[in-house]
């Protein structure tokens with residue numbers, strides 16, 4: 001009844017983005033601007049132009065080449081409050097221009113002491129930039145990430161920062177980072193503290209076979225997460241547990257396909273496990289993960305889902321409604337998003353006004 005899914009339609013769709021790493025969401029063009037400003041300094045002159053360093057022409061990054069882009073490159077470029085604020089503002093503008101109405105941005109607190117940036121100053125800078133951007137069109141909250149390489153003390157520091165800045169828009173804690181590193185049992189106390197302070201929990205889950213042992217996945221589930229990211233290398237027993245708990249799922253089509261994360265080296269979008277979860281009772285949020293690296297904005301993720309899994313305009317609106325169930329931002333934000341989706345649906349009913 002509503003016609004074909006077009007890119008205009010998926011852009012206009014009022015979307016919630018729930019799994020976007022701040023540093024991974026910075027576009028190469030924005031990094032290029034930061035690089036141009038810094039080129040004259042001795043440190044800046046050592047760095048390659050981000051237009052070639054971050055999005056290699058020939059191939060997408062895979063899960064092995066991916067993490068060093070942050071450690072060896074972007075963190076050395078965006079290493080002071082000025083560049084963090086500038087990049088954050090650009091990221092917010094780009095999500096807003098892509099029709100995102102609700103954003104949970106996540107980031108790992110980091111320091112650059114030679115530039116006067118402590119982890120707390122980093123978090124304050126991101127939060128101030130979010131506050132300055134305003135909430136009229138795009139409502140943004142922050143999730144603080146614990147890196148799998150962290151010690152318990154570092155993880156506790158992140159949780160303490162999250163607690164301290166809860167009233168400024170920090171809504172949760174994430175566990176992320178190279179899935180080949182670290183031991184997830186390290187963080188039990190940190191997650192317990194977060195939960196005790198009503199912070200919500202989202203965990204990167206079953207990203208690669210090595211991080212998907214029964215023991216690791218059961219350990220992660222024992223932390224009582226509210227949502228899980230990626231959820232690729234699971235077993236029927238784990239899936240049954242995820243279903244019975246109705247955990248929200250953050251699924252990242254382009255990231256998983258381009259970074260070659262699907263089981264057995266499968267490379268087609270139609271092989272993505274979105275197909276298995278779609279239509280079940282878990283809330284699914286399509287997410288970009290790192291739009292700056294994988295180059296696929298969230299409107300394109302919805303377009304790809306429609307294209308590869310044969311979803312109609314109506315199905316996409318329903319998918320967006322489903323994602324709202326699992327947001328961390330509270331009841332008022334949920335109602336705001338449901339109203340936006342209702343209004344959008346009415347516009348779609350009027351064939352001449354429809355996007």
Ligand SMILES: CNc1ncnc2c1ncn2[C@@H]1O[C@H](COP(=O)(O)O)[C@@H](O)[C@H]1O
Pocket residue numbers: 021022023024067070071106107108109145147176177178179204207255259289290
């Ligand atoms: C396959 N996708 C992924 N899996 C696991 N961790 C990921 C990720 N994509 C990004 N990160 C994590 O987010 C950091 C960058 O953003 P922030 O500096 O925190 O804003 C990366 O260093 C990595 O730890």
